[in-house]
Amino acid sequence: MKKKKSFRKDMECYLMLAPFMILFVIFTVVPVLMSVPVGFTDFNMVQSPEFTGLSNYIALFFSDKVFIKSIKVTVVFAFFTGPVSFALCFMLAWLINEMSSKLKTLFTLIFYIPSMANVYSVWKIIFSGDINGYINSLLINIGIITSPIQWLTDGRYVLGTAIVVQLWLSLGAGFLALRAGFQNIDRSMCEAGAIDGIKNRWQELIYIIIPSMKPHLMFASVMQIVSSFTAGTVIQNIVGFPSTDYKAHTVMTHAYDYGWVRYEMGYASAICMILFIAMYAVNKVVNRVIEKYAD
């Protein structure tokens, strides 16, 4: 009798899951599973893939110097657009929460607008290498420099420029989810806290808010990991492809290079697989930290 009932309950669950899961399996899970073996093949999109075992992976680590370089770039890049930006997202979401309703909407909009559409191409004009570029003309006018700096092509500045643009873009999904999380915090808990002797905003944040935001923090961390590790398209648009001396050549750019320029899909897939493993590992660690800290 009990078993029958639990089966009926399970059935109800499956029915409610079905619409999402059917589409998810067809359009995400199946393509993902189909794409995994490609990394072990030589595939140029014209001929059918040929199995080559681990040779792609061996070539990546032992003979591809640009790949090793791209790992370094990605790590530097991911540090700024990952943890730094995550902290920024959280801090801003919290500070905005202290404002009045009208200002909340306004500030959230201002910080989120860069993620809303493709407006980043304006950075090319801001950083433009001639004296008409906004940064250059500003610096020349106040007398810091005398000749324009090539922000987009000079190897010394390329990575910095790319990081600035990506940071500007990085208050995205994670930030918005955290804003929603703050909005969902039970007011009465804060009020009870005030009675229990919480003295300032800071203590309220540590003892009441962070513990109840754990799920949102987890979501934001995943989004931040993905966006910082897979950055590439925007950078390519801003500092060009390939960037000077591979100074802003991320792993994702490398995969783009092999996949869509050289049509070596097998090799490009192997690159993506390594990136995925790295992201998975980082995500596990971050989850553990949040789990531990938020209790």
Add this chain to the structure above:
Amino acid sequence: MKKIRTSHRRAGRKKGSTVLIFLFLAVLGLFMFFPVYLTVLMSVKPVEELFVFPPKLYTLRPTLKNFQDMFEIMRQNRVPFSRYVFNSITVTVSVTVLQCVFISMAAFVLAKCKFRGSKMINNIIVVSLLYQSNVIYIMQYMVLAKLNLIDSLLAVILPSVASPMGLFLMKQSISQIPDSIIESAKTDGAGLFRICWQIVMPNQKPALMTLIIFAFQSSWNMQSGAFVFHEQYKTLPTVVNQVSSAGLARAGTAMASAVFMLVPPVIVFTLAQKHIIATMAHSGIKN
């Protein structure tokens, strides 16, 4: 229950520090907003002002010429402009509505019910978020081709309805609802479907509104790209991209098209945020 107004009882709110926070946000906000302001400015600047030194941060003669040019270029296509608008609206509305309905139900079940396979599905969702591959589009193309969906609006709509990101967001948010509320609803004889829509979702307004923002913005900006060949099934971003990809010489037109594409998401965002902020998490929901 009597509603007690105690919002001023929150701990240690000093006026001075609130002003400091405001100033900090305002300064940072100006930096963040500057590029957006420039985009809007350049879209209304007359051409001859685009390349003067030093570049001005304002214009005395705003013009809509760039927008006219943009529409002029788009009108040269074989398909009337209204067709692109129609396609984009169809795609955006169906993706947003289907996402909200499908994702809400799935997220509720995954967050609050224990059944065979629930843990595995949760893991698959996170893995699929982290897995980015250059060949995914090719594989999606192959799947769509097998299903005979290539070259239709469905090829743009269906793959983006089951968004793992949206599901993860909703699931995380719903997981905060105490089990006791769901249990007591069950003892009252409510089925899962009713619990989901009548008890859980009304309390998930901030997350749901955030989901709407994400869904709207991603589907509005979606390029129909590789799945659609016929001009009559292409969406606005694809066409607008053709206008803006012509380089610096047409910077003004490119900025105009960026501004044009930005307006609808901003409107939806503002409306949704209003709803989010109007939500006061009330004490009834917690244990």
